[in-house]
Amino acid sequence: MKRQLLERCFYYSATIFLTLCLVYKRDNHQNSSTSEPRKEDMLLNAIKTNRAFVCKQSLPYSKEMFKVDFIICMKDPLKDPIISAFFHINGYVTTGKLGVGVRDRYEEHIINVWLTLLKNYPQATVLDLGSNIGTYTLVSSKMGNQVISVDPSPQNHALLFNSVVLNDFTEDVTQVMNPISDGHYEYTGEVKHGSIEDSLDLYYANSYNGVLSSITLFDLFDLKPEEDTFIIKIDVEGFECKVLTEFLKMETKPKYVPYIQMEVTHHCGAGWKSQCFPTFKTEFLPLLEKSGYTPHVPWPITYEDLKATCYFDVLFVHKDAKPFPYNDPYLAKTFKFNSHYEVM
Template structure:
């Protein structure tokens, strides 16, 4: 079975170097991965590793768009959207999303979730949710996570797993570290297999309310 094309979106050159080295060490053709060195958001903004201001520029105060840079980026990047990512490989109709953007997941996914007719099939969304629901982080999606973002995922047909299937009320009551959202029309994911589910996450702890 061949390896499907992967689009890696990350503003950190260090992270791309780690990915490239990992591919080389595992004898995976680097052509299987498209490297995109941009942050993702809900629009196109100038970015230097800190924040977006009202005039579509980035300054160094307030909430961060992305905390993944191990060192400040020396230059300016432009944020891209999920629609832009879909356009990189337009002939592909199915995408699996693994996203960790430090509490800005609503910025990246809300426009897609609001579409009545989705432009691409996304059967699985693996998402770090702890920074969306834990008060200690209090990021830009915190206020809307339970009242707007989770209802959008539910109305779009996604079933949450932690790793076994759970309810949206459970997500409102507990703050899990990771959640896998499986679309109701997707091929069943083997997290509920007794041989696999115990090992699906190393530790999916939840924070207190």
């Protein structure tokens, strides 16, 4: 039955999925005179040329606490060694040749902590910003949270939609196919160094035919006006500061965000392609601190520690957030080494 459903959903996703892939703009944003590419065309092309390599049941995350698993549709693992390769060999990380490795799930150490955050706020809406093929979307939905999944790639969304259908998460997940930044900009496929176009071109240059508009964090809040609490996971290739700065500057926040899980490795050195690097330590981190957030890895560290060491991922916890068991022996056991060099 699952196999039959999978075969069908590759095709009817072209119609149902279109209701989810919308361009959201705030009321005060003027519509562009340049028409955007037809989402139907992009998705149909993505579905025809990027069928899932395979869809598989994951191994359970947080084996000793939650035992959360899900079905995930993935890319060719040889072309996506960062995420799909983990799931292709059913949760075993590769070391060298594909298929040889040790027993670890993809980002198991981070997701095990993530699940404890969701348990604290079961009614919160998760914003999966930079969702890729949807690992955090799927694991969050399995925990019962509503999720808004944001990614500019039609290929990623086509795969994610099939995963959503196979897991029966269609009532819980809203997919938004747009880049996210600090304003409403047009992506035309033209490379402009240091711009959102530059970041998108790196991954998605062949996906678009026309103009695609970026959205903001506030556009996403507007999708759930009745919700007060949002939990954010953000990995948007060096544009994290652009997405979050305006929100952090507000004395009175429009929504409560107890936790922000952020990839920060792009901001550690000048060699990384990051819009945040020049002001990451001097402006962005002070805004997080002023807004009441403490960095965790997953245990708490100081902002001076964060400035001195280049971490891969950092969890920012609001001072009023419900505590999570970062010192739990099981979480400590599964958490990997999370930094790769001292910042010079």
